[in-house]
Amino acid sequence: MADVIGRRDRAQLLLAGGLALAVVLVGLALVVNAVIYTENVATREDDPAADALRGHAAIVDGAGGIVDHVNGQYVGTPYATLYGAHYDDAFVGLQSGLRTEGIARGTVLQATDSRGYEGTQIVDDTDGAFEPQYLVALGANWTVAADSRVRGFEMNVSVSGLASVDPGTVQTLLGGVTDDVFVVTVEDREGRLWQAAVYENSDTAASDLAVTVRDVQTGTYTTCSLAGSRVIVDLTAGELQSGDTRTGCPGLDFLGEATGPVTVTYGNSDKISGTYSLVVDRAAGGLRAEVNRENGVTCTDPATYSTDPANPPYALPAIYGTIVTTDYTGPGATYETETWVAPGEPGAQPQVPQVRTLSVTDQRNDTTDQAKFEVSWTAADPNAGTVNATLTVTNTVTGATQTFANRAASGTVTFLGVSGSAGDTYTFELTTSDGRYARSVTKQQDADGKQNDCGSDSNSPPSASFSYSPSSPATGESVSFDASASGDDSGIASYEWDLDGDGATDDATGVTASTTFTTAGDHDVTLTVTDDDGATDSRTRTVTVTAASGAPSVDSIGVTDQSSDGPGNSPDEIEFDVSWDVSDPDPDLSTLRITLVHVPSGSQVDTVTVGLSGGGSPQSGMNTVSWKERGVYGDDFRIELRVEDAAGNTDTSSVTETANGGAG
Structure with missing residues (x-):
């Protein structure tokens, strides 16, 4: 299996302004130099403002490194576990390293993680053509991402697998219809289009990879090239890289010019060979559903993406970004700021609401000829704002529709069809809006008495996940637990807590709980969640409690x-x-x-x-x-x-x- 892209290599913590952090991650130590500041804070020549900014830069780089590492290390893990367990565990290590260095340097540097934002990583990490999961169903021209913000979009291309064409011919082809070269097309919500053709430049003696970008709005073309047997094409940074050689590619950073979410399509995906990866700001289920719809894939056809990491291309849960807060207190300076962290993102923080789950349960039984469905959903706003949801149910046989308008971000409705509708096929379109931006997800279901999409009657178990605050409690201090990051395809029926470590989840119920610990040391806390079908999952975390601090x-x-x-x-x-x-x-x-x-x-x-x-x-x-x-x-x-x-x-x-x- 080939290396996807250099982004995973860059998942190590970066250095900023001579800073470094020691961060211990579960299963992998991302260790850099043990010194967090290059200046000696005990001298009178210190610049407190610069010291605070260096500390902030280190925290941002550290959080970004954790995001990329967790996404790459735990492929196939539910988002609730990615963020609520693996990311959270690693972030605690970051906080610990900051406290240690702060003590040594005579400053207080703290990092707090406010909230994460769910996304999907789309990856094909096996060398070959950039074709969908089932080429027979979709062909070589297909939608990769639908109505999504995109970050970390990179292709690791084998130059020998490209069509050999000269740049002048490529410009002519992009202006018309081409079957000769691989093309990435990006369209934003305002209908603006960009195209990037990737090919071997036949005008040069060496094996040069060339990229010609067409800005459809202005009618301009730009071409850049780089020699090498394999070249990384970075569509978010606008760069080409081969080995240690990296060069900017004018016009290739068009994703930063796009307004809001974009739709990404591949053309002639059989004219390129290599690997690719990108992260989008949609939940995996909704992303796969919308890509299938864009590609004309129905519930009876093969899907665009696999959900198995061993069978690429796949689309699986990822952390798109996170918000971290930096607090710095040192001699002569106090600094606090909140920052959006999304590695390799070309634009600002996402603004469009997100459908996190959309579940359709067929409740028709054999004694009635009416369709009956229970539809549940959860949605979220990247700015933690209020989300309004509208569900439109359409009978694809008769064209009849019913709309459930002005619903909350999380909700459940029951739809009852007319007499004789049993066996018909229905679409369920959920549109979420924050008053400025909107986004939709559509699912299709037959009224055949079977559960989940298109006749599958299996139940996915829930995923238990929780966070706690403060991260380093003292004896006698109240500790709060929050299990809202837990997830399930059809909804969680109960939350049960073991707060005293006796093995019995009988100390509290509900999404949140709290307790105090009277002794210092490690204390195990266990959450057990049960879904509507009786399936369960448990998560145990160890809370390290320190003795209550005495004053110096x-x-x-x-x-x-x-x-x-x-x-x-x-x-x-x-x-x-x-x-x-x-x-x-x-x-x-x-x-x-x-x-x-x-x-x-x-x-x-x-x-x-x-x-x-x-x-x-x-x-x-x-x-x-x-x-x-x-x-x-x-x-x-x-x-x-x-x-x-x-x-x-x-x-x-x-x-x-x-x-x-x-x-x-």
């Missing part, structure tokens, strides 16, 4: 006055050697800040920040604060000490001295 303390301050009176018009040299002792009942001492204040003016004239080792036993040291200024010898100065631990607990103490060189 400044135990002693010693001051030696080294000040001197400047001769003549020379400035006075104010200098105090400050010795100190601090302690903390917990092993999480973080920083000590020593501030010199000129009492008559109230001005802070010098500050020194010391990064502590994090140990819980008493720590001591000596630092110097100083100031040069005319006419201040003999004035009073206050030396203030502020110690802080990793939990944000603080203690302050101060002494006042007269700057007289220790004359008393």
Whole structure:
């Protein structure tokens, strides 16, 4: 099986501005250098704003690396488990690494994951033509993605498998009808079209892969090429890459120009050989249903995509993106921001609502000649806004329709057909809207008394998944659990919790639960979900509880006055050697800040920040604060000490001295 694309290689955590994070992932350690900042925060030359931005960049890169890694490592896993378990577990590792580095560097750098956004990864990772799952049904011209935002769209192309044509001929072919070269066509919601032909350039002596892009709106053509036996064509970054050589390709980044979701089609997919992958912002079930509809595939035909990773091309659940919050607190700077993270996305955050599930259950029995269906759905808005749903049921035999309008984002309705409708075929179109944008998913079902789409009477088991907050609770602190990421094709009937680790899920019921832990250490929490057909699934997570944090303390301050009176018009040299002792009942001492204040003016004239080792036993040291200024010898100065631990607990103490060189 060939390597899909370089995107999986880039799933390692990236470095930004000299930063690195150590992140431990389940099943794989993505480890980079252990130093998070290149500057020494204990020096006075630090730029706090730049330090905060570097920390934010590291968090964004870390979250993006986790998204790509989880999608690539756990192919075929339900979205609820991808995000609620694998991503969440890895993100906890990221948070732990940030806390450790923050303690060492005298800052507090925190990352919080707000919510993920479901998507689908479309992959063909076996070298060959870019043909659909069943070529007989669809042919070489077919829809790849329907009405979707697209990111990470890359093709790893074998140049020897391409048609050999010159760029001038390709421009002529793109302006008419071509069966000679492979073409990717993208159309956005405003009807704007772009085409990209991929071929071997016959005008060059070397084996050059060439791409000619046609912007249909402007009528312009751009061509770029790169030599190599295999070339990666990146349609979201607008680049070509062969080995270590990477070059920009003007016009190829047209996905960033498209307005909203796009439809992607392949033309002459038998004129190319290699692998490809892309991630779209639609749930897998809805994406497959819409692609099948675009391709004219009915429930009696083979599907466009497989749901088996061993039988590509497949379309399976993925994390499209996630929202993370950065909180930075350090000497001289406080920084907080919320960021959308979607690796390889050419545009802004998706805005169009998403149908996450659409389930049609045939409830007709043999004693009636009427069609009867129960239809359930769930939808979501990428901006967490309000979603309105409309379901239209159409009898394809008679053309009769019934509309269920102004429904909630999640709901269930029962449709009853007229007498004699048993055996007819129905389509169920669900349209979701947030008032500005809308998107639809259509399914087809025969009224034959069998469950799920088109006569399949199997039941898919549910998937249990839950998150908890805070991620690192202390003894006596309330811990909240949320199982809303769990999923099922027909709906979850019950949620049961084991919160005390005794093996019995009898401590709480419902989507959410909470508890407190009185002892430090690891505590297992188990969720069991049951669907409408009685199938179950369980998920156990280990919650690590720390002892409730005690406050640090400044135990002693010693001051030696080294000040001197400047001769003549020379400035006075104010200098105090400050010795100190601090302690903390917990092993999480973080920083000590020593501030010199000129009492008559109230001005802070010098500050020194010391990064502590994090140990819980008493720590001591000596630092110097100083100031040069005319006419201040003999004035009073206050030396203030502020110690802080990793939990944000603080203690302050101060002494006042007269700057007289220790004359008393």
